[in-house]
Amino acid sequence: MREPAGPAVVVPGSSANLGPGFDVLAMAVGVHVRMGLGSDEGELSDRHPARVAFLAAGGRGDVWFESDIPSGRGLGFSGAAIVAGTIMGMIAREGVGMLDVDAFIERHGDEILDRAATIEGHPDNVAASLHGGVIAVADRTVIDLPLGFAARLAVWVPSSSTSTAKSRATLGTTVDRVDAVFNLGRALLLAEGLRSGDRRLLRLGVDDRLHQDARLAVAPRSKAAMDAFEECGAVAVWLSGSGPSVAALTTVDESAAVVEWVRVAMGDHDGRVMELAIDASGARQAT
Template sequence: MGVRVVVPASSANIGPGYDAFGLALGIHNEFEGELAAAWGVEVSGEGAGSLSADADNHVLRAMAHLFERTGRPDLRAEVVCHNGIPVGRGLGSSSSAIVGGLVLADALAGSHLDRRAIFEMAAALEGHADNVAAALYGGFVITSDGPACTHIDPAGGIAAIVVLGERELSTHQARSVLPGFVPHSDAAANAAHAALLAVGIATGQPGCVAAGMFDAIHERYRALLVPDMVTVRELFEAIGAGPAVLSGAGPSMLALVQAENDERALERARHLAEVARTALGEVGRGQVMAVPVDRHGARIV
């Protein structure tokens, strides 16, 4: 019997929360699978023709890992991936694949692992925890080495505006431009901004969110790889959409919109996205999306 798993996109860092903050977004990958005599994978949608269709595919690797860890290394599966998350744009496509593979394998094997165990496996496979935590738990997450994770269901209404990068940017490349050390003043500023942002999302206070979405330790260096980053940020502030930050390693950018409920927040995000879409077309950033925050995370449907 087949199983279908839906996993959201995710935005990591969100400005000052470098390698610590993650937010699940309402763009999804779907993975359908059933046990079979041999491994097989088919990819449609985003990444079709470029993502691996062999054993090194992220979904299959994650499934094989869980089968091995749960004492069923003999299991194999055929999987169909319906991808809605853009690849290599800072929206957690690889984390979605890893989480989707683990949840799918857990269901097919009947191993009934809790989410903490799946989270630890996903973080080990991905190499860091922020994106996988958001994809698995939904909502807003704070992660640290260990790995440890705190999940927060955002208070009030919240939605996001995503300015999609026109080209792929690998996390490895984006990390390569970062310095080995940052000044104490920058680290202190980031700690303050991260605290404000987390409080704002947890309590629904828009003033805290707007004040907190400023980074001092990674975005200025990654601007070398995302040359229109400052232009996008200034335009978003000018149209009243608030500060825009890199989504993950970039090149996509993200702004947060708050209101009394999610429906109103998404409605406001759509209006601002339309305004931004017209203005950003002049700098080649015409693909702007208003998306809800996914509060549920990975789920079997």
């Protein structure tokens, strides 16, 4: 891990489209990108999402970039990279010092979100990466959803990747009213379950009729991982982002057992199971 010699940020990944909250609900997760001003041995291409965002925000000059977020797996790599690039572009444009990064992010949060969401095309994952914790977002307005118990995430991450654009293309362009009502109800149950820790509400609250079934239909291993998490008693299970990763909410006490159960059930030949914290801090100064 590089020790910053100038302004730099660390930004968490995310698990977005949380259950019924398509493009609305997301949580920040404990894998990260780091980006700062200064030279790098491997220059970012102009197509890299961090570089695109950096230039769009007015940044000029050399930057370095590191990531431990698996790309194309539904854990918010592009969103985190875009948030990092946006922040660093604005910092380079304004000449912000390395000790003033956190205050700058707090003052300019609305602009950061607006720029990042415009590039990403939807706001939920970039909002979670920027704010941390569990969030809901609509019309670029973000609220924090309280989490009322000590939680961890278990995530099955396959070896294969998926394209968000291609995955979205499998979804219909209209929604049946019955399905819309179903998802509205489940989203409310999920919010209350997160606040209270009520396992029944959490399990019901991640049900979805807008996107998960269509995506799982072309991802049988993701469906198998979801079934494995449910069979071992994980609190709540959902397709992370556009997939193919599958995330499960667990308690701190149960997390290790859930990870081991799913690891054995799925095997090691085409994926791995990760235990992750929920990142409550969001984008911040890298140290």
